[in-house]
Amino acid sequence: MDTRTLRWCKSSHYSQIFSHAHVVDNICELFTLLNAPLKRCVWSSFRASIEEKYAKELLGLSKKVCGCNEMNTLKRSLDVFKLQTEHVSLSHLQLAQTMRDEAKKLEDFRERQKEARKKVEQQMDALHKQRATQFKKTMESKKTYEQKCRDKEEAEQNMNRNASTSNAKQQEKLFARTNQAKMNAEVADRLYMQNVTALGRIREDWQKEHVKACEVFEKQEVERINTLRNMVWTHLNQLSQQCVTSDELYEEVRKSLEHCDIQKDIEHFVNLRRTGDKPPAPILYDNFYGSQRVPVAPSVTQMTPSITRRPLPNPTNTGGDLINSTALDPDRAYSVIQY
Structure with missing residues (x-):
């Protein structure tokens, strides 16, 4: 590519593109080079899917049982925690x-x-195909022109070489053949010149259109970089706002936990589950044979009652009862079992 062509470019970026197009001579590769950074960006879609999945998992977690056995202030705090967890999941779903x-x-x-x-x-x-077609036609006309010129020179040399040895009729034929070769060379020259001129116009149009295309692509690239930059900036702002929103929702849980009173919860449990103000009455010993059942008062310092054995009654004995009575033997414990 010559220097005059490079002057048409408004930046070194254009010159690199022209150089690339000149080397490969393939417009498809040029468009591939320019369109490479414009491929589809799926980052936001993937991140949205992750946020949605997290939101649904968090929402399902907020519906599960948490602290069902707790009561009073701690239960209220856990209820607030579940509620705010649900709100956080909804905020992630909105994000x-x-x-x-x-x-x-x-x-x-x-x-x-x-x-x-x-x-x-x-x-x-379209311009590239037109330029390629005209270039091919020009090269073919150049080849024909060169061949016709060689034919003309050969005819002239043949006529000059045989001028002294040939008769008038032969010289006339050589002269006619030389004139015909000369006319063919002139026709080929004009055709070649026309094709070169046409190729120059097409090439000029192609280069102008190439510059316009570079300007369009540069403008698109500026817009693309600016749009992508702003999108990432907005994306980060959304993530930061989500963190702020989550912290505000969790702050409500912290405020609820500040009102959680351990002593009140214990008193609430005692008042809710207690069975009375006094312990149950002790189980006293009751002698089956006693005619008078005197309850034994429990000790003030001992909750478990002390049970004492009263003297056994002295029933009237008969001769047949001696075998079953223990009254005659005070050292033996009372029993109704016969040995």
Whole structure:
């Protein structure tokens, strides 16, 4: 590529593109080079799916039983904790939808750039095909022109070489053949010149369109970088806002925990579960044979009653009862079992 062509470029970026196109001579590779950074960005969509999955898992967790056996202030704090966990899950679900909306905006922007780029590509492709066709025709006419020139020179040399040895009729034929070769060379020269001129015009149009395409692509690249930068900035702001929202919701739980009173919870449990103000009455010993049952008062310092054995009664004995009575033997314990 010559220096005059490079002057048409407004930046070194254009010169690199022209150089690349000149080397490969393939417009498809040029568009591939320019469109490489415009591939679809799926980061926001993936992050939205992660947020949605986390929100659903968190929402399911908030529905599970937590602290059902607790009571009073601690139970209220745990209820607030479950409620705020549900609110956090809903905020993450809303964040996921917001991210999907941002991803949709980015996708729409990408489609708009794709359509605008497609129009430029079609124009460039048409000019490139026209230039390639004219270049091929020019090379063929050049080849024909060179061959006709060689035929003309050969005819002239043949006529000059045989001028002294040939008769008039032969010289006339040589002269006619030389004139015909000369006319053919002139026709080929004019055709070659016309093709070169046409190729120059097409090449000029192609280069101008190439510069316009580079300007369009540079503008698109500026818009793309700016849009992507703003999208990432917005994305980070959304994540930061989610952290703030979650902290505000968790702050409500912390406030509830500050009102959690351990002593009140214990007193509440005692008042709720107690069975009375006094312990149950002790179980006293009751002698079956006693005619008078005197209860034994429990000791003041000892909750367990002390049971004492009273003297056994002295029933009237008969001769037949001696075998079963223990009254005659005070050292033996009372028993009704016969040995």
